[in-house]
Amino acid sequence: MPKLKIYLYYVFLIAFLAISWGVFKVTNLNFVFNFLDTYYIIQYSDISILLIFPTLLIALLYWLFSKTSVELVKSLVRIHTLTTIVGIVLLITITSFLDFISPLGTTSNFPLFDESENTSITLIILCLLIITSQLLFFLNIILSLASFFFRKNREKR
Numbered sequence: 001m002p003k004l005k006i007y008l009y010y011v012f013l014i015a016f017l018a019i020s021w022g023v024f025k026v027t028n029l030n031f032v033f034n035f036l037d038t039y040y041i042i043q044y045s046d047i048s049i050l051l052i053f054p055t056l057l058i059a060l061l062y063w064l065f066s067k068t069s070v071e072l073v074k075s076l077v078r079i080h081t082l083t084t085i086v087g088i089v090l091l092i093t094i095t096s097f098l099d100f101i102s103p104l105g106t107t108s109n110f111p112l113f114d115e116s117e118n119t120s121i122t123l124i125i126l127c128l129l130i131i132t133s134q135l136l137f138f139l140n141i142i143l144s145l146a147s148f149f150f151r152k153n154r155e156k157r
């Protein structure tokens with residue numbers, strides 16, 4: 001049985017984001033939040049697009065590294081892949097459910113008044129988890145390239 005490559009997980013994640021983009025485009029849902037006394041309104045379809053392109057770039061980078069002789073650190077690849085996929089799926093799921101149901105269980109007309117502090121903290125933690133995961137990816141690339149060139153330089157001697 002062939003082993004599923006890491007970059008294929010990202011293809012599935014991109015498919016999930018594309019489907020969520022389509023659903024959000026049809027339903028025309030907006031994410032409303034307050035930051036420093038300014039209200040910001042972002043469509044969920046725009047959030048999905050902002051998540052699709054970096055995920056596509058990461059999948060492309062994993063694919064390129066699979067075609068070269070540079071080996072990435074497997075544990076960092078697993079951690080990065082797991083935290084990215086779980087974080088993005090949870091972020092899309094939690095933020096989309098905020099528009100459908102208020103904390104009282106009724107349909108919300110004013111999401112700014114319904115938002116609780118726990119929800120904001122959860123979303124901030126998820127965003128920080130996703131950002132930290134991407135930093136692990138770049139750290140993995142730097143470590144792997146340094147190791148590759150160090151070994152290559154040592155072999156020349």
